[in-house]
Amino acid sequence: MSSRIAFLKGHGTENDFVILPDPENALDLPPAAVAALCDRRAGIGGDGVLHVVRSAAHPDARHLAAEAEWFMDYRNGDGSVAEMCGNGTRVFARYLQHAGLAAEGDLAIATRGGVKKIHIAKDGDVTVGMGSARLPEGEVTVSVGEHSWPARNVNMGNPHAVAFVGDLADAGDLLSPPPFRPAAAYPDGVNVEFVVDRGPRHVAMRVHERGSGETRSCGTGACAVAVAAARRDGADPAVTGTPVTYTVDVPGGTLVITERPDGEIEMTGAAVIVAEGEIAADWLESVVG
Numbered sequence: 001m002s003s004r005i006a007f008l009k010g011h012g013t014e015n016d017f018v019i020l021p022d023p024e025n026a027l028d029l030p031p032a033a034v035a036a037l038c039d040r041r042a043g044i045g046g047d048g049v050l051h052v053v054r055s056a057a058h059p060d061a062r063h064l065a066a067e068a069e070w071f072m073d074y075r076n077g078d079g080s081v082a083e084m085c086g087n088g089t090r091v092f093a094r095y096l097q098h099a100g101l102a103a104e105g106d107l108a109i110a111t112r113g114g115v116k117k118i119h120i121a122k123d124g125d126v127t128v129g130m131g132s133a134r135l136p137e138g139e140v141t142v143s144v145g146e147h148s149w150p151a152r153n154v155n156m157g158n159p160h161a162v163a164f165v166g167d168l169a170d171a172g173d174l175l176s177p178p179p180f181r182p183a184a185a186y187p188d189g190v191n192v193e194f195v196v197d198r199g200p201r202h203v204a205m206r207v208h209e210r211g212s213g214e215t216r217s218c219g220t221g222a223c224a225v226a227v228a229a230a231r232r233d234g235a236d237p238a239v240t241g242t243p244v245t246y247t248v249d250v251p252g253g254t255l256v257i258t259e260r261p262d263g264e265i266e267m268t269g270a271a272v273i274v275a276e277g278e279i280a281a282d283w284l285e286s287v288v289g
């Protein structure tokens, strides 16, 4: 009988992940293996993979081991590596709690975007300190079909283009990445958010994620949207000294985003483990070839 690899499936506001516990970093995870695991018909299915490794055992996180025991080695659904995944950190924390590796309350997780502080609340929601946003200058344009919109370039550790639109349906089927200009603004590709207003400090968004396609939620994207909406609305906590909170509806739920006067952004929402199982190692080896 073929050997087995343990996995779990989880989601944060329906941004869903295959979770691979691998404390000593023993798994070989080339892009083809990640893409096969994330395939919704031939694999398990997910927007990405959360590879759970001890920081000390991973070359990208060894330097963070004193601050955070666990490293979120995040991969997009196409197998590409991304700097950060906001919903991923919340689901990762939920996994650590589920596995008895962390308790309710505060913990730290290492990511390629640095160490993130997490709080697992009694009511079940998970909050992550996302760091601050960078807002590079310059005009960006995003197009879908005959529609084109100016977009705000927001970097949350990973790149985002945030476009305020009249109707979320104008973003089309989002099966292919929306073209953007200028290409130089995003040499490594970009996540694109389409946003409409729902009320005071309340917006709704759709997202096309780099490396995963349209997803039902994106945590870094929701933070980028909250910051872009705040600046558009003339709200800047660094200027007023007052935190600003936006509610961001995503197709898979709701995220609450607060930006503080020191620039720190906190994101809160649901994070759920839905299944546990085993992967046939010979299947995974066969898809990698």
Ligand SMILES: N[C@@H](CCC[C@H](N)C(=O)O)C(=O)O
Residues within 6 Å of the ligand: 015, 076, 081, 082, 083, 084, 085, 086, 087, 088, 158, 159, 191, 209, 210, 211, 212, 215, 217, 218, 219, 220, 221
């Ligand atoms: N879904 C994530 C973002 C994942 C990475 C993104 N696709 C990228 O390539 O930058 C989130 O919740 O932030």
